[in-house]
Amino acid sequence: MTDKPSSGLTGPRFEEPVERRDFFGLAAVWSFFGMILTATLGALKLPMPAVFPEADSRFPIGKPEDFPAGPPKEIKRRRLWVLSDDKGIAVVSTVCPHLRCVVTRHADGTFVCPCHGSRFDATGKKTSGPSPRGLIWKEVSITPDGRLIVDSEREVSSNARFAV
Amino acid sequence: MAYSAGRQFLSNLKNVPRNLRDSVMRHGRPTSDRARTQTVVQNFFLHIHPSRVHNHTLKWTTTMGLGIMTTALFLILTVTGILLMVYYKPSVATAFDSIKDIHFVVPTGRMMRNVHRWAAHGMVVMVMMHMARAFYTSAYKRPREFNWVLGMMLFVLTLGLSFTGYLLPWDQLAFWAVTIGSSIAGSPSEVTDAFGITQSFDPGGRIRELLLGAHYIGEEALIRFYTLHIMVLPIALSVILGVHFWRIRKDGGLARPASADPPITQDGLKPGEAPDKTFGLMAVVRERTPATDQAIENTSPAWPRLFRVEAALTVLVLLITVVLSIWLDAPLKELANPEVPENPAKAPWYFLGLQELVSYSAFMGGMVIPGIVVVGLALIPYLDREDEDVGIWFSGRQGRRIATASTVYGIVLSVGILAFTVKFKWLGEWDWVRNLIGEVPPIVITLFNPGTVFVLAAAAWSIGLLRVTNSTRMAAIGLFTCFLVCFVIMTYFATFLRGPNWDFYWSQADWPVIEH
Structure with missing residues (x-):
């Protein structure tokens, strides 16, 4: 483009028009970059998982008789505490809503996160610390043959107990 | 005739070492300034260096050698990292055991793992100190603005390399540090939660899925971190490091005060001050000339002064990492346990x-x-x-x-x-x-x-x-x-x-x- 014959005139009124040859040249350059960009973006879709390796989010935890009203029981492998009183059963996740550490239950029933010190009362309600919210209650249902099913991907509000 | 060809052959055989050397190095010994320049320019491994270095650059107080030490640590990390890859098995079932093998069974494995760890810590320290040096000596000023930006990229990549390497031993330390780290990457959910839109718009969750390949830290996360640690980030870092070095030269060497060069005299150059350098005229282009209102450059040949400094600093950091590695082992806690955090x-x-x-x-x-x-x-x-x-x-x-x-x-x-x-x-x-x-x-x-x-x-x-x-x-x-x-x-x-x-x-x- 540098060797383009100049009209010798300058200024806004004398801007040289884009010639057809230049137009095709520019179109080719932009097509090239457009293609590379599209191909790169397409390739980058690959690491974005479409299918997750998780097992089913629903799993049985036992029969209602296994959780009589009284002290809560821990299901360590599932990172859950099962609270049970005369109003029903509640399943509280021990994964801290702050940064996903596992909270510990103290003898007095409160939960404490070891990573950044969020504290929760016996029902998982936040009392202090950086967690933006209380511990998550999971949905409980029951199968026709009487087994309790927890869905770890479904949350219920923290007073919705499962009445047996 | 046959006889003389035979004699020629014997003489060739005798001269093989000398001719081999001369064919590899086309110039003589670096005894003159010209040969010293050629040593640098004609050697593939040295030609990233300038053939001449400004005397101010060679002063200890200009850089304290921090950039060179960072690079030396990166080289140490590359070598020890490749050696560790020989035995490391990136899978949840075997990763922890293979690290234990490296530490307790593999010959020199413990030393290589320790050096890798100490060099990694050292590189983080050095890259920060190098940044502070560049900042406090105004080395980011025009025309070096973009090289400072490249330096920032290298800083972030160094931290990324450290972080991805942290998961690989698959011990408690690794698992919970990465639990926290990946949750931080997913923390935009804190904001989307506050507005109650996480169900439909969840950038934090997407970032976390991209990083972990799942919603928990398992096989998928380990292989992703491994790929990032041994391939993606080192290649990115090497490329940007190359550009970082290249730009030092294109930006006219390291930043130096105006007082480092004598001002040009009214009469121009004095006799005897003619530059040692010669320039070949390749073409005339429209540009500013490199010479500004300064007199001849106050430079020395890179060979041997710059190389001496580089070699000494490389030996120094190698010595420090090895001595630390003899006395202080890289930690390895118990096997990762997703149920109980540290x-x-x-x-x-x-x-x-x-x-x-x-x-x-x-x-x-x-x-x-x-x-x-x-x-x-x-x-x-x-x-x-x-x-x-x-x-x-x-x-x-x-x-x-x-x-x-x-x-x-x-x-x-x-x-x-x-x-x-x-x-x-x-x-x-x-x-x-x-x-x-x-x-x-x-x-x-x-x-x-x-x-x-x-x-x-x-x-x-x-x-x-x-x-x-x-x-x-x-x-x-x-x-x-x-x-x-x-x-x-x-x-x-x-x-x-x-x-x-x-x-x-x-x-x-x-x-x-x-x-x-």
């Missing part, structure tokens, strides 16, 4: 300052403030464009005074904020706030927490300096020093004064016994 679960030391900020708010402390710091640092050369006093530490006496004052201000500020937070906690726990407005919404804590107070106070200090000194450079020194001091204090605080449940303890001896 207590306290601490990130590697260079992320502990960040972990302290995260313990106020995940999104603000883990993403917004680090983001502001990195982008702010990268923009320094575009916001401070004063050209005076390049290559002078702290830009002279005023800068030294301001750096000292900013150090004091930074200490008072960060110690004050930390002490306040430990003693009185924050908004969410204050009874009078609760009585006034009830439960504090999480978004308020996200926006207003000790971390944001610190950033605002540092910004106010910098703006104050800008008004008082009427200099963007002085304001930049103030801000940079504040953040550096804060980084050091926060790191110290989180390393030594935070104990189980992230509670404050004066000493580790006071830590309670944890029941599980």
Whole structure:
């Protein structure tokens, strides 16, 4: 483009028009970059998982008789505490809503996160610390043959107990 | 004829070593300046160096060799890393055992693993000190602005390499540090949750899925981190490192004060001052000439002075990492257990300052403030464009005074904020706030927490300096020093004064016994 014959005139009124040859040249350059960009973006879709390796989010935890009203029981492998009183059963996740550490239950029933010190009362309600919210209650249902099913991907509000 | 060909053959055989050497190195021994130049220019491995170096560059106080030491550590990391790859098996079932094999069974395995770890820590330290050196000597000024930006990229890549390497042993330390780290990457959910739109719009969740390949840390996460650690990040770092070096030369060598070159005399060059360099004229192009209003360059051949420095510094860092590795083993805790976190679960030391900020708010402390710091640092050369006093530490006496004052201000500020937070906690726990407005919404804590107070106070200090000194450079020194001091204090605080449940303890001896 540098060797383009100049009209010798300058200024806004004398801007040289884009010639057809230049137009095709520019179109080719932009097509090239457009293609590379599209191909790169397409390739980058690959690491974005479409299918997750998780097992089913629903799993049985036992029969209602296994959780009589009284002290809560821990299901360590599932990172859950099962609270049970005369109003029903509640399943509280021990994964801290702050940064996903596992909270510990103290003898007095409160939960404490070891990573950044969020504290929760016996029902998982936040009392202090950086967690933006209380511990998550999971949905409980029951199968026709009487087994309790927890869905770890479904949350219920923290007073919705499962009445047996 | 046959006889003479035979004799010729014998003589050729005798001369093989000499002819081989001459064919590899086309020039003679580097005894003259010309041959020294050729040694550099004609050698593939040396030609990234300039053939001549400015005498100011070779002074110890110009760079303290920090960049060279960082590069040497990266080379050590590459070599030991490749050796570790021979035995390491990136899978949940075997990763921990293969690290144990490397540590206890493989010949020199323990040494290689320890050196890899110490060199990794050393590289993080050196890259930060190198950045501080470049900042305080104004080495980011025109025309070196973009090389400073490249340096920031290298800094982020170095941290990324450290972080991805942290998961690979698959022990408790690794698992919980990466649990926290990947959750920080997912912390934009804190904001989308506050507006109740996470169901439909969840960038935090997408980032986390991209990083982990799942919703938990397992096989998929390990293989992703492994690929990033051994391939993606090292290649990216090597390429940018190459550009970083190349630009040093294209930007006219290292930054140096105007006083490092004698001003041109009115008569032009004096006799006997003719440059040793010769230039070949290849073509005439429209450009500014490289020569400015300065006299002949005050340079020396790179061979041998620059190479001597490089070799000495490489040996020095190798020696330090090896000696550390003899006495101090890289840690390996028990096998990762997703049910029981470490207590306290601490990130590697260079992320502990960040972990302290995260313990106020995940999104603000883990993403917004680090983001502001990195982008702010990268923009320094575009916001401070004063050209005076390049290559002078702290830009002279005023800068030294301001750096000292900013150090004091930074200490008072960060110690004050930390002490306040430990003693009185924050908004969410204050009874009078609760009585006034009830439960504090999480978004308020996200926006207003000790971390944001610190950033605002540092910004106010910098703006104050800008008004008082009427200099963007002085304001930049103030801000940079504040953040550096804060980084050091926060790191110290989180390393030594935070104990189980992230509670404050004066000493580790006071830590309670944890029941599980």
